[in-house]
Amino acid sequence: MKNSKILGTGASLPEKIVTNFDFEKKIETTNQWIVERTGIEQRHIANNSETATKLGASAALKALQAAGLSVTDIDMLIVATATPDKVFPSTACLIQEELDIPAIAAFDITAACGGFVYGLSIADQFIKTGHKQNVLIIGVEVLSRLADWTDRGTCILFADGAGAVVLGPTEEQGILSTHIYADGRYKDLLFCDNPLATPDSDNNFIRMRGNEVFKIAVKTLSNIVDEALKHNHIDKSEIDWLVPHQANIRIIQATAKKLGMSMEQVVLTVAKHGNTSSASVPLALDEAIRDGRIKRGQLILLEAFGGGFTWGSALIRY
Ligand code: UT7
Numbered sequence: 670m671k672n673s674k675i676l677g678t679g680a681s682l683p684e685k686i687v688t689n690f691d692f693e694k695k696i697e698t699t700n701q702w703i704v705e706r707t708g709i710e711q712r713h714i715a716n717n718s719e720t721a722t723k724l725g726a727s728a729a730l731k732a733l734q735a736a737g738l739s740v741t742d743i744d745m746l747i748v749a750t751a752t753p754d755k756v757f758p759s760t761a762c763l764i765q766e767e768l769d770i771p772a773i774a775a776f777d778i779t780a781a782c783g784g785f786v787y788g789l790s791i792a793d794q795f796i797k798t799g800h801k802q803n804v805l806i807i808g809v810e811v812l813s814r815l816a817d818w819t820d821r822g823t824c825i826l827f828a829d830g831a832g833a834v835v836l837g838p839t840e841e842q843g844i845l846s847t848h849i850y851a852d853g854r855y856k857d858l859l860f861c862d863n864p865l866a867t868p869d870s871d872n873n874f875i876r877m878r879g880n881e882v883f884k885i886a887v888k889t890l891s892n893i894v895d896e897a898l899k900h901n902h903i904d905k906s907e908i909d910w911l912v913p914h915q916a917n918i919r920i921i922q923a924t925a926k927k928l929g930m931s932m933e934q935v936v937l938t939v940a941k942h943g944n945t946s947s948a949s950v951p952l953a954l955d956e957a958i959r960d961g962r963i964k965r966g967q968l969i970l971l972e973a974f975g976g977g978f979t980w981g982s983a984l985i986r987y
Contacts, residue, residue, distance in 0.1 A: 673796035674843030679731025708918025712828030712943030725809035749784025782975020784947030790847035808947035817874035828943035832951025842986035849981035914973035915939035
């Protein structure tokens with residue numbers, strides 16, 4: 670069995686930036702509350718032409734470039750998104766067409782904020798078993814399209830963007846293990862009804878019982894990082910970087926504390942990007958790889974938690 674390793678990463682963000690001060694003018698909130706309770710200072714919001722397809726394709730191209738590969742080298746395309754441009758074809762098919770990728774396996778997965786780690790896990794299995802060579806995994810969201818702009822408990826949190834990773838085979842170490850889970854019993858704590866199925870629902874926007882989600886996220890993430898370490902017989906002191914889902918700075922601080930890591934070893938983008946769901950981990954990963962913080966050979970831990978609930982982690986020798 671081969672291992673899979675990260676060959677390249679890419680990112681794409683909408684041009685428009687909305688700050689907390691912009692929200693102050695529209696809803697009953699303050700910059701201070703948002704910064705203190707979430708760590709978010711600004712977020713990128715897509716215009717009508719910045720679709721999931723366009724953002725995802727742009728991030729994918731940059732990841733391919735970084736990997737030194739062309740579109741014909743890719744033999745599987747996985748898109749994690751809760752905000753596809755169409756019910757079908759999948760966003761993966763639309764990105765495939767946009768990038769002119771010949772016939773390959775291409776599909777979307779819906780696992781909300783856990784989606785990118787799910788995608789990474791699926792790709793890793795295909796590469797390890799030799800069924801696929803180079804797999805493109807994209808996390809992309811245009812969550813602003815699902816925002817209730819009158820609900821101050823959610824509209825200040827969620828935002829848009831795309832991150833992409835190319836995974837390929839290696840004889841050396843790469844992805845050491847992935848761990849993915851879901852528990853549908855929590856479906857009512859964080860959800861968005863489908864307007865096609867329930868056109869009269871009051872909940873055709875993102876709905877969240879934030880405080881309850883917060884508490885379960887902290888507990889669950891702490892368990893899953895433990896599991897990743899135990900599985901690989903690795904001590905927490907060996908981890909170089911934590912690349913967490915960027916939902917809330919306080920959740921991230923709790924996970925870092927549990928790992929005994931200083932915040933200097935945590936890749937943080939929540940202040941600039943807000944919560945971009947399945948795009949948040951690959952966006953953060955790309956930033957820290959491109960600015961040289963994450964170096965080849967280092968040990969990195971990825972984790973995510975979101976609607977479903979879904980959650981997961983990946984321990985990676987970069
Ligand atoms: O990515 C998927 C996973 N998602 C998460 O992990 C998110 C988890 N949850 C959170 O990040 C936090 O729960 C929030 C940031 C959403 C909320 O923070 P909180 O400290 O849990 O606040 P809360 O919901 O308990 O609300 C406290 C107060 C309430 O007012 P009262 O009832 O005490 O008078 C809210 O109405 O804060 C109020 N509030 C706000 N005030 C100013 C809620 N949103 C705002 C706001 N500005 N934007």
